[in-house]
Amino acid sequence: MALTLTPLVGIPMIHEGDDLSKVILAALQANDITLQDGDILVLAQKIVSKAEGRLENLAEVSPSESALELAEKSGKDPRLVEVIVRESREVLRVKPGTIIVEHRLGFVCASAGVDHSNASLDPQLPPPGSMAPNTEDAEWVLLLPEDPDASAQALCNCLETISGVKLGVMIIDSHGRAWRLGTVGVVIGLAGVPGLVDLRGQVDLFGYPLKITVIGAADELAAAASLVMGQAAEGTPVVHVRGFPYPLRQSSLSEMLRPRQEDLFR
Amino acid sequence: MALTLTPLVGIPMIHEGDDLSKVILAALQANDITLQDGDILVLAQKIVSKAEGRLENLAEVSPSESALELAEKSGKDPRLVEVIVRESREVLRVKPGTIIVEHRLGFVCASAGVDHSNASLDPQLPPPGSMAPNTEDAEWVLLLPEDPDASAQALCNCLETISGVKLGVMIIDSHGRAWRLGTVGVVIGLAGVPGLVDLRGQVDLFGYPLKITVIGAADELAAAASLVMGQAAEGTPVVHVRGFPYPLRQSSLSEMLRPRQEDLFR
Numbered sequence: 001m002a003l004t005l006t007p008l009v010g011i012p013m014i015h016e017g018d019d020l021s022k023v024i025l026a027a028l029q030a031n032d033i034t035l036q037d038g039d040i041l042v043l044a045q046k047i048v049s050k051a052e053g054r055l056e057n058l059a060e061v062s063p064s065e066s067a068l069e070l071a072e073k074s075g076k077d078p079r080l081v082e083v084i085v086r087e088s089r090e091v092l093r094v095k096p097g098t099i100i101v102e103h104r105l106g107f108v109c110a111s112a113g114v115d116h117s118n119a120s121l122d123p124q125l126p127p128p129g130s131m132a133p134n135t136e137d138a139e140w141v142l143l144l145p146e147d148p149d150a151s152a153q154a155l156c157n158c159l160e161t162i163s164g165v166k167l168g169v170m171i172i173d174s175h176g177r178a179w180r181l182g183t184v185g186v187v188i189g190l191a192g193v194p195g196l197v198d199l200r201g202q203v204d205l206f207g208y209p210l211k212i213t214v215i216g217a218a219d220e221l222a223a224a225a226s227l228v229m230g231q232a233a234e235g236t237p238v239v240h241v242r243g244f245p246y247p248l249r250q251s252s253l254s255e256m257l258r259p260r261q262e263d264l265f266r
Numbered sequence: 267m268a269l270t271l272t273p274l275v276g277i278p279m280i281h282e283g284d285d286l287s288k289v290i291l292a293a294l295q296a297n298d299i300t301l302q303d304g305d306i307l308v309l310a311q312k313i314v315s316k317a318e319g320r321l322e323n324l325a326e327v328s329p330s331e332s333a334l335e336l337a338e339k340s341g342k343d344p345r346l347v348e349v350i351v352r353e354s355r356e357v358l359r360v361k362p363g364t365i366i367v368e369h370r371l372g373f374v375c376a377s378a379g380v381d382h383s384n385a386s387l388d389p390q391l392p393p394p395g396s397m398a399p400n401t402e403d404a405e406w407v408l409l410l411p412e413d414p415d416a417s418a419q420a421l422c423n424c425l426e427t428i429s430g431v432k433l434g435v436m437i438i439d440s441h442g443r444a445w446r447l448g449t450v451g452v453v454i455g456l457a458g459v460p461g462l463v464d465l466r467g468q469v470d471l472f473g474y475p476l477k478i479t480v481i482g483a484a485d486e487l488a489a490a491a492s493l494v495m496g497q498a499a500e501g502t503p504v505v506h507v508r509g510f511p512y513p514l515r516q517s518s519l520s521e522m523l524r525p526r527q528e529d530l531f532r
Contacts, residue, residue, distance in 0.1 A: 182482025216448025
């Protein structure tokens with residue numbers, strides 16, 4: 001069976017408080033897609049963070065001593081570094097232009113996934129709550145969702161209730177790799193989609209053990225979805241997937257994270 | 267536009283000397299697919315290695331001193347370790363059950379991609395050349411193709427000539443990751459498909475700089491193709507791709523490898 005990934009066109013700019021299930025259902029209709037059993041929806045982290053109001057105003061951030069030190073080593077804005085440190089459990093590597101951390105959610109990534117590229121410039125972005133006026137001095141950065149597994153699960157429940165079919169939902173971001181250039185899509189939160197597919201003990205067509213035994217299925221799908229979001233990610237932050245080759249089941253990000261004691265490269 | 271990945275059913279067992287272009291063209295016909303401009307064919311490493319006769323008989327391998335030492339540390343067969351070392355530029359990490367190397371082709375992976383799972387047991391596998399009799403004592407392992415970029419390019423040229431359309435070809439393997447569990451498909455040789463898509467300097471729909479600037483497009487596609495090969499990889503080692511969202515162009519594996527001097531995790 002073929003795997004088909006369709007980027008949904010026509011998703012509007014997302015603002016704090018927007019109901020993503022309504023946005024997605026409207027977009028599916030506009031794209032002539034009727035949800036079927038086993039379909040998966042893949043969301044760019046950015047729209048989930050925006051809907052959840054995960055903005056921080058750098059103008060109100062006071063960098064700590066350690067953030068100032070890291071800012072010196074990395075050449076990054078000390079206030080941005082302070083936000084990165086708050087979102088992290090541990091700083092693994094620092095060099096000019098780069099800070100690699102273990103994010104509080106458990107995965108290793110650059111800059112704790114904090115997006116400084118355009119959140120501050122977006123005229124349509126609301127301030128987080130009503131406390132901070134959206135003045136010219138405000139400089140917003142966008143953090144990852146508070147609990148992406150929970151966000152994915154809530155959205156999945158809602159879409160399943162309305163559609164009446166069994167679905168999966170994944171929230172993805174783009175990560176660099178230690179030894180290869182270019183970013184690839186990876187899962188940061190999921191519901192219904194198996195993070196890993198364990199084939200240990202299974203055999204091939206001829207009865208012999210398989211070479212590959214534990215497949216990072218959700219990350220493979222995240223990479224595929226990221227590819228079709230691609231350049232136009234601002235316009236197509238939701239991808240509809242049909243033909244995922246494994247049964248859907250309960251899952252969470254934690255099953256995909258290598259335990260620290262098995263880490264050879266920290 | 268949707269991205270569609272179709273695993274070709276009915277690919278036969280591949281033997282040394284088989285012409286993969288003929289095998290693929292027959293399979294495309296059997297799967298009712300007519301090649302179009304911009305289509306990509308993704309091949310599992312295994313069938314390319316088999317067609318090229320990249321087999322080594324462990325019964326004829328004498329482990330060196332350093333292989334014996336690594337075998338002791340890793341708990342692996344010293345003759346297998348000798349083959350792994352010969353296929354590698356550098357050993358990066360060793361622990362029981364695991365040897366991480368820089369492959370002679372330049373990427374970092376486990377066991378130099380040497381497949382010991384079932385090559386030795388496959389009754390249909392021919393011995394490499396006619397020198398070694400396929401006796402019960404023979405214990406074959408399968409190495410990666412000698413020059414996967416060249417293999418991909420030759421196949422691409424051949425398929426383009428016959429079909430008359432512009433195509434891409436990728437050869438993929440499955441690699442583990444430093445910090446995440448489960449393997450994902452990655453490119454080890456390619457022709458026509460951009461390894462990286464560089465969006466630096468480009469802006470989003472609203473005129474602001476993009477968060478992600480260099481996309482590992484070929485690896486994202488490799489992961490997607492690997493997902494649909496999946497469990498049945500022995501039966502569906504070729505995936506047809508339509509809808510790749512970037513223009514095809516000349517490429518090679520080298521553009522995707524992080525230069526050693528930029529490596530923070532060696």
